[in-house]
Amino acid sequence: MNKINKLINKELTTFDRSIVATPKNRAALDAFAKANQGSADIVLTQMAVQFGYNEALRFIKQELSI
Secondary structure: OHHHHHHHHHHHHHHHHOOOOOOOOHHHHHHHHHHHOOOOHHHHHHHHHHHHHHHHHHHHHHHHOO
């Protein structure tokens, strides 16, 4: 179980060093989407992918700690 936690923590820290910012929550992602008005769809797509992956990892980590 410790190995899984280390792997998840390592993956979560990769978002801090990404070229594209990973939104901290859904509200931040929605705010960016509204503000860019379609002018940075590639960036928005990458942000959404990173946000989803980040949320999935956090969910798995939470479920494993129960």
